[in-house]
Amino acid sequence: MKIKYQNFLRNNFFLLILLFAVIVVVFLSYNRFIVRRDYIVEYEGNCDPTVDVCFIGCEDDECIENYYYFNIQKYAADLYGQCGEDITDCEEANVCLPEDHNCSITYCDVEVDGDICTLISESNSEIQNGDRDFQEKELLQDNNDNNNI
C-alpha cells in the first residue's frame, strides 16, 4: 500500500505540484480580490469644468451631448466601504477622503492631452452655447473611443 502510494506520488509529482500551486493561486487571488479587495479601482469621476480642467467625454455615439470627468483611482476596499458595490450615486466616490489609503485624481493636462481638455475660462460659455466646431467634435469622438477600450 505504502509502495503504491509512493509510486503514485513519484509518477504524478509534476501534476500534483501544479495542482497544489493552482489551488494556492486561486485561494490567494480570491482572498485578495474578493475578500480583502486589495487592488486599485479606476473610474471616471464627475468633474466641474468651471472649477477644474476636465476631460471631455461624449454621452452618445454622435457626440452631441458631452460630459466632463477626471480619472480617479481609489483603493477598492476604501471605495467599497464608502459606496458599496455601485458608485453611480455615491458622492464619496468623486473625492479623495483623508481616510483613503490610496487615492489619486488625474485631471486633464492641456500640455499632455491637448484639445480634449476643457479650459476653465471658456467652459462656461461652451456649456451655455452647447455648440462646438467640427474639429473639436472629432477630437472628442477620438477621446471617447480611446477611453472605451
Add this chain to the structure above:
Amino acid sequence: MICYLYPEPIYLLFSYDVPVLLYYAQIPATVVALLLSFYVFWKGRQFLLNRLLFLIAIFFSFWTFTTLIVWAGNDGGLMAFIWPFYNLILSFIAIFCIYFIYVFLTKKDVGFRLKIIFLTLLAPVLILASTNFNISGFNITNCDAFNFEWLPLKIYGTSLGLLAMVWILILLIRQYRTVASDFRKQIVLMGIGIELFLFSFFGMEFLATYLTKIGMLPDSQLELYGLFGMVIFMIYITILIVKFKTFNIKLIATQALVLGLAALIGSQFFFIKVPLNMLLNGITFIASIIFGYFLIKSVKKEVEQKEELAKLNIDLQELLKQRESLVHLVTHKVKGSFTRSKYIFAGILDGTFGEINAEVKTRAQQGLDSDNMGIETVDLVLNAANLEKGTVKYDMKNVDFGELVKSTISEKKLSIESKGLKLETEIKDGIYNVLGDSLWLKEVSNNLVENALKYTREGKITVGLEKKDKKILFYVKDTGVGITPEDKVSLFTEGGRGKESVKINVDSTGYGLYSVRLIVEAHKGKVWMEPNKEANGSVFFVELDAV
C-alpha cells in the same frame, strides 16, 4: 465593484452588449474540444497521451469560460479575480502542448529533468499570479484591467506560446527524420494541427493585447478569431484517431462526424433568441442524434465485420504458412524413403545382392517404377511449393525454346508410341529464342506433353511451335477425354484436380499444371487451355516473349 456603464449579464455568461462573434467563436470551439477530448480520455484513461489531450482541452475551456465572464460581466471584483488567470492558463496551454508532443513522439512520459524545466518555466506566472506584478487594479468605467497589467509578465506568458511553437517544431522535425513512413504521416498531421492551434491562439492573443494597449484597436475582440485554431486542431486529432488509431481508440469517421454535427447544432442554442428558431433547432438536434445513433450502429457493425475478416485473413495466412512447412517436412521425408527403397530395388535388379529369380526381378522392377513415380510426385509438389513461395531463383539467359521443345519430343516419343498413340509435330521454321531459365522452361514442355499422354487413351498428341509478332506460341494438342467446364475452373490451380481427370489418372496430384502456370508467369508469359475443335480433347497453349 460594478462596472456602472455595462448591463448585468444573464447567468454570468450572456449579455446583449457583447460582440456576436464571441459566442460563435467560443462555444463551438469549446464544445468540440471538450467532447472529443473527453471521448479520447474516456476510451483510454490509462494512456498519458489521452489524459494530456483532455487536460489541454480543460485549460482551453477555462480560458473560454473566463473570457465569456469577462466579456459579458459587469462585476469588477469578480473580473479582477479572474483576470490574473489569463496569463496562467496561457502558460499552462503552452507547456502542456510541449509535454503532449513529447509523449506523442516517444510514447512514454517525459523525464524528471524535463518536468523540472516545465515547472521552472511556469514558476514566474504561478508565483506572481495573485500579486501586483500580474494586475494591480481594475478600471470599472471601461470594465477592463489592460492598464493595470504588468507588461513584462504579460509578454512572458505569450512568449511561452512562441517557445512552445519553436520547441514542438524542432521535436517534430528531429523525430520525422528517424521514424518509419506510417508514423511520419502522423507526425505531419499532428504537427500541422498543433502548430496552427498555437499560432492562431497565441498569435491573435498577442496581437489583440498589443494593438489594444497601443490604442490601435478599441477592444481585444481580435483574440476571438484565435479560438478557431482549437477547432482546426481537433479536426486533425480526429483524422489521427480515425486513420491511424492514435490514442489507442477506435473512433470511426461516422462517430466523429455525428459528434461534430451534434456539437455544432447544439451550440446554436446559445445564440438563438427567437422561440420558433429554438424549437426548429431542437427538432434538428434530436433528429440528428437519433439518425446519428442508427448510422453509427450500422457503420460500427460493418467495421467490426471488416476487422473480423482481417483477423481471419491473418489467421489463414498463419495456417497456410504452417501447412507449407508441414508439406515440406513430409515431402522431404517421403522423398527420402522413396530414394532409399529405389536404390535397394536398383541394387536387387543389378545383382548387388546376388542372383535373383525372374519372379523377384519382376517384383523389384515394379517396386523401382513405383518409387520413381513416387519421387516424381514429391518433386512436383515440392517444386510447386517452392515456385509459389518464390524461393526458386531463375537463371535468366537467352534460351532456344525450340530446342527445349524438340528435346522433350524426343524424350517422350517412346512413351507416347508405346501407349499406342501417334505423335505429330507442327514446328514451323524460325528462331525461338526467349529470355528464361532453360531448366524450368523444359519443365513446362515436359509437363504439358506428359499431361497429354496421361489423359489420352487413343488418337494422337500434336506438339506445335510458332512465332507471331514477337510472341512464341507453344501448344500441345491431344485427343483425350477433354475437360468439362466445371473442371476447367480448377485447372492451373494448386491441387486442382477435375472430377473427370481423376477417373482417367488416379495418381493426379493437381500440381503439374499449377507449376506450369507459376513458371510461365515468372517468365512473363501466358498459359491457357482451349477445347480441341478437331476432336474430343484439349489444347494447352503457352505464350512467351521472343527476344
